[in-house]
Amino acid sequence: MTELFDTRWNWHPEPINFVYTYTIRPGLAKGWGLHKEHEDRYFLLDGRMEIVCYDVRPDSKTYGEISKIILCPENPRIISIPAFVWHANVNIGNTDVRVVNFPTQPYDHAKPDKVRLPIGTDLIPYTFPPGINGW
Numbered sequence: 317m318t319e320l321f322d323t324r325w326n327w328h329p330e331p332i333n334f335v336y337t338y339t340i341r342p343g344l345a346k347g348w349g350l351h352k353e354h355e356d357r358y359f360l361l362d363g364r365m366e367i368v369c370y371d372v373r374p375d376s377k378t379y380g381e382i383s384k385i386i387l388c389p390e391n392p393r394i395i396s397i398p399a400f401v402w403h404a405n406v407n408i409g410n411t412d413v414r415v416v417n418f419p420t421q422p423y424d425h426a427k428p429d430k431v432r433l434p435i436g437t438d439l440i441p442y443t444f445p446p447g448i449n450g451w
């Protein structure tokens with residue numbers, strides 16, 4: 317049994333109003349993606365996932381930096397990705413990754429809050445290992 321979210325933790329000021337799950341096959345990445353309005357809040361259900369982040373918030377102390385977070389079953393946790401942080405979610409294991417996302421806004425089918433770049437872009441100073449394919 318693993319709890320995913322509890323407002324009494326006072327971990328995040330925004331309530332839950334929308335939840336979905338996604339899968340990433342081995343060797344694949346969802347990225348790069350950036351949201352201008354909402355935060356993503358991820359909880360890993362299965363597999364091993366590395367999130368590579370590139371912070372383009374001008375007022376951030378990590379502006380211009382790359383950071384990486386690994387989500388794995390040995391260390392269950394919920395993490396948030398702020399708006400205006402590019403992120404690529406990479407399956408670094410041999411089995412499917414399954415993640416629950418509790419974004420701070422519901423998905424707008426008519427106008428998705430999402431900007432994409434290919435993972436091989438020159439605009440982000442990061443090179444993925446050979447064999448990783450994005451969208």
Ligand SMILES: Cc1cn([C@H]2C[C@H](O)[C@@H](COP(=O)(O)OP(=O)(O)O[C@H]3O[C@@H](C)C(=O)[C@@H](O)[C@H]3O)O2)c(=O)[nH]c1=O
Nearest residue numbers: 336338346347348349350356403404405417423428430
């Ligand atoms: C997120 C979402 C997508 N969709 C649809 C729209 C589209 O046809 C299809 C795939 O959409 P997406 O490409 O946005 O979903 P996905 O490929 O899961 O992209 C993900 O990428 C990472 C980097 C993120 O930042 C996540 O927030 C999420 O956007 O699913 C929904 O119907 N509801 C939803 O809540």
